[in-house]
Amino acid sequence: MPFSPGSGTGWVDAMSEELSERSRLILKAIIEDYTVTGEPVGSRTLSRREGINLSPASVRNVMADLEELGYLSSPHTSAGRVPTEKGYRFYVASLLRVRQLSRDLREYLRRECQLRELDTEGLLREAGRILSATSNYTGLVMVPRFTTTVFRRIEFVRFSETRVLVVFITQAGIVQHKLVEVSEPLTQAELDEVTNYLNQEFTGLSVQEIKRRVARQMAQERAIFDSLQRRALLLSSSVLQHDLDDRVFVEGASNILEQPEFADLAVMKRLLRTFDQKALLVELLDKAQQVEGVQILIGSAEAHSEIEGCSLVTSCYSSDRGTTGILGVLGPTRMPYAMVIPLVDYAARLVSEILKNESDTI
Amino acid sequence: MPFSPGSGTGWVDAMSEELSERSRLILKAIIEDYTVTGEPVGSRTLSRREGINLSPASVRNVMADLEELGYLSSPHTSAGRVPTEKGYRFYVASLLRVRQLSRDLREYLRRECQLRELDTEGLLREAGRILSATSNYTGLVMVPRFTTTVFRRIEFVRFSETRVLVVFITQAGIVQHKLVEVSEPLTQAELDEVTNYLNQEFTGLSVQEIKRRVARQMAQERAIFDSLQRRALLLSSSVLQHDLDDRVFVEGASNILEQPEFADLAVMKRLLRTFDQKALLVELLDKAQQVEGVQILIGSAEAHSEIEGCSLVTSCYSSDRGTTGILGVLGPTRMPYAMVIPLVDYAARLVSEILKNESDTI
DNA sequence: CGTTAGCACTCCGCGGGGATGAGTGCTAAC
DNA sequence: GTTAGCACTCATCCCCGCGGAGTGCTAACG
Structure with missing residues (x-):
């Protein structure tokens, strides 16, 4: 269960700053306490905690240091401390030990x-x-x-004169569909032929690959008058043009x-x-x-x-x-x-x- | 734009109770005021309103009556009145005049x-x-x-040994899909045959009709060994069995x-x-x-x-x-x-x- | 008899002013 | 380095008193 270092603000990343063993212990304790209660954590509470054998005053010293470093903050002078985002990032990156799920x-x-x-x-x-x-x-x-998915099957259903419902099924079994406008009317029989052609041609390819192939073929065979193939290419390119919504x-x-x-x-x-x-x-x-x-x-x-x-x-x-x-x-x-x-x-x-x-x- | 009388609690229904012209006027005014402000409406505010030429005291009398009848209520003694649900129902059923949309x-x-x-x-x-x-x-x-929709087209895609993805397209162009378990393995070619058969057989029927037909045929032709048809019936019945989710x-x-x-x-x-x-x-x-x-x-x-x-x-x-x-x-x-x-x-x-x-x- | 002015009453909302208590920072002693 | 003690700071709570909005009732008016 590796935590990959993220990029950009907010993502948990490896931290360079080093903290003393005691500081780490206290920061950890504060975060874990705060996680449960949601209330600012005070020095008394912490010093009574199992595993921390320090007086409130000592704890306060450490807390003041941690606040200075930006790991903690206090909502106001007389409240306890609350972890900052920086504190959480450090916690997740360095202090947290995750167990396996039960x-x-x-x-x-x-x-x-x-x-x-x-x-x-x-x-x-x-x-x-x-x-x-x-x-x-x-x-x-x-x-x-959509672009990274692997094509499994496509179906065309005539919807009206100039509209065709395209149903696109990915290898993983995700079904997406879309209505496309076609310039010349097509009968369902023609669509079925197109369907067969495309399914034979493209099954198992990724959408990206299909896009490339369609583009290549269209360029190459511009002169081809095999109307079936031409139509198939036209249709599929208009389907692939706009990505389906994420x-x-x-x-x-x-x-x-x-x-x-x-x-x-x-x-x-x-x-x-x-x-x-x-x-x-x-x-x-x-x-x-x-x-x-x-x-x-x-x-x-x-x-x-x-x-x-x-x-x-x-x-x-x-x-x-x-x-x-x-x-x-x-x-x-x-x-x-x-x-x-x-x-x-x-x-x-x-x-x-x-x-x-x-x-x-x- | 007729409002049909609904049945059951809460639905707006014709009301038998009659109110005087004045009461209706005041109730209407209160509701319209309250709709805008969200605050309880007082007698002073109302009496100053266009179209109501009554002193606050008179208005109060009417309001007291309306409260007695359950059309209004007051959150507490010294607040104005607020319409009750009954008040709203009466308003919608009898007082409201809706304009056309601009x-x-x-x-x-x-x-x-x-x-x-x-x-x-x-x-x-x-x-x-x-x-x-x-x-x-x-x-x-x-x-x-699902059951009231009209069938336009169905597609079966082999998904694994015993699983078939069924894509169901209604006349209105709604695409629903579902994974069904089949007892005996089917090849995609067989599925295509089934697809063709069913599309020919059922296009234009409602799901209800299809269900009936499938049931009839299955009873009738129990002895038939045309395996294509048998499989088609089996598959479609298992698709139709559970309604797709609303x-x-x-x-x-x-x-x-x-x-x-x-x-x-x-x-x-x-x-x-x-x-x-x-x-x-x-x-x-x-x-x-x-x-x-x-x-x-x-x-x-x-x-x-x-x-x-x-x-x-x-x-x-x-x-x-x-x-x-x-x-x-x-x-x-x-x-x-x-x-x-x-x-x-x-x-x-x-x-x-x-x-x-x-x-x-x- | 319906309508209206006047009045006492009710109750919400608001702001001020302790009292409380949790928690801190600092200092000095251990 | 650690800790006890102490003064200090705020947020929260509660109580109180006030102002205002709105009511219900009553008595007077046309």
């Missing part, structure tokens, strides 16, 4: 995913739901990018409202608006998708004010060569990473495994 | 819907988004019930948070949880779907506590014989019905029209 939970997840007969889209949605229910935060799942499933949006840090109305609205629009989610997930393994984004106010106070834990899943999507959990930065990280990790592995198993290559 | 808005909606090349699902989603954006509340769209699009869930009446955290959570789960939405929409025309449900605490304080304005759309879905707006009971009702009405007509136009029968 056997029970692993088996539970596996059963949930396999229980129902689900097509791929159903499986992905279900994965999101499970992530959400298990973590009590919001589950996010992005279906694989799709994100957001499950359990209301879960996040339970978090006391989002009790503020304005914050809550901003968050839900983000869920509604999805554009930012796609952007974030996309960025995380470029890296393997579990990725952790700890909300940074500068970069993405919409999800201030939030963290995003993600991992990629894949079905076959090149085709990867991403799934994860969005919750408050004050999140039990030791639980969420292995959860997301396992979910991604599970989805990958199921996708690979259930679709043999044709 | 030409500008009509044209705007039409343009928005036709602007992009959208397949049916895209159109329905877009309709939801537009309803939400125009009303500033939450847009709901339910795709037509699907609801919820657009602009965050809009509803802007409403001051939902500023309360608990209320808000309950509402969003309802959006997440969708089951209740399906139930409500389903009930409204049984009636033609614009339907108005004014939130009733007894029947559906989850949407207490909310109203639902819906109307059915249809593409072809029998196939109807429903769309609408969910907002606070304090809602400008005079605007929302024609909006929903027009949206439903628009969607119906576009669906009918763009798909000729094959």
Whole structure:
């Protein structure tokens, strides 16, 4: 379960700064306490804690140092300390030890995913739901990018004079569809021929490869009067022209409202608006998708004010060569990473495994 | 734009009780004032209002009567009056005069819907988004019930040894898909044969009709050894067995948070949880779907506590014989019905029209 | 008899002013 | 280096008193 160093603001990255053993201990304790209570942590509380044999005053000294270094902050003079984002990043990168998911939970997840007969889209949605229910935060799942998917089958259905419904099925079993306008009328019989031709020609190729091939053939055989082939090429190029939308499933949006840090109305609205629009989610997930393994984004106010106070834990899943999507959990930065990280990790592995198993290559 | 009398608690229904002209005037004024301000309305405010030439004291007398009858209530002794649900129902059933939608808005909606090349699902989603954006509340769209839809085309794609991906396209252009388990392995070639057979056999029938036919044939021809036909029947019956899920699009869930009446955290959570789960939405929409025309449900605490304080304005759309879905707006009971009702009405007509136009029968 | 002015009453919301208590930083002693 | 002690700072809570909006009632008016 490697944490890859991310790039850009907010992503957890290796830290150069070194802290003394004692400072690390105290920072860890503060974060773990704060994770549970959500309240600023005071020196008394800490000094009473198992494993810390220091008086409140000594603890205060350390805390003052940590605050100076930017790992902690205090909401006001007479409150305890709260971890900063920097503190969290350090914690996740250097202090956190994640355990494996309990056997029970692993088996539970596996059963949930396999229980129902689900097509791929159903499986992905279900994965999101499970992530959400298990973590009590919001589950996010992005279906694989269209261009990286491997083509399995295409179908054309005549819809009206000039409109054709294109159904595109990827190797992983994701069904996407789209209505395209055609310049010259086509009968269903002609469409069927086109369908056969394209299915023979392109099965097993990635969308990218198909695009290249279509372009090449169209250039090459401009003079060809085999109308079937010409039409097929025209149609498929107009299908591939615009990518089909990237799709994100957001499950359990209301879960996040339970978090006391989002009790503020304005914050809550901003968050839900983000869920509604999805554009930012796609952007974030996309960025995380470029890296393997579990990725952790700890909300940074500068970069993405919409999800201030939030963290995003993600991992990629894949079905076959090149085709990867991403799934994860969005919750408050004050999140039990030791639980969420292995959860997301396992979910991604599970989805990958199921996708690979259930679709043999044709 | 007829308002059909609904059945069951909460649905707007014809009212037997009669009110004096003056009472009606005052009730109307109170509701319209409250719709704008969201604050309890006092007698002074009303008496100063255009069209009411009564002193505050007289107004108070009428208000006391209306309160006695259950059309109004006062949050506490020294606040003004607020309409009750009963008050709203009476208002919608008897006092409200809806104007037509402005030409500008009509044209705007039409343009928005036709602007992009959208397949049916895209159109329905877009309709939801537009309803939400125009009303500033939450847009709901339910795709037509599976059993009432008319079959256009089916495709089978071999997915693994024992799994077949079924893609089902309705006359209206809605694509649904599903993975089914088969007992005996099938090659893609066999599946193609089955596909052809079924498409020839069933195009243009409703799912219900197909179900009946399949059942009849299976009973009749038990002894038939034409394996193609047998397999085709087996497959299609296992597809039709479980209805595909009813699907609801919820657009602009965050809009509803802007409403001051939902500023309360608990209320808000309950509402969003309802959006997440969708089951209740399906139930409500389903009930409204049984009636033609614009339907108005004014939130009733007894029947559906989850949407207490909310109203639902819906109307059915249809593409072809029998196939109807429903769309609408969910907002606070304090809602400008005079605007929302024609909006929903027009949206439903628009969607119906576009669906009918763009798909000729094959 | 309906309408209206006047008046006492009620109750919400707001702002001020302790009291409380948690937590800190500093200093000095161990 | 660690710790006890102490003064200090704020947020929170609660209480109180006030102003204002709005009511219901009563009595006077046309």
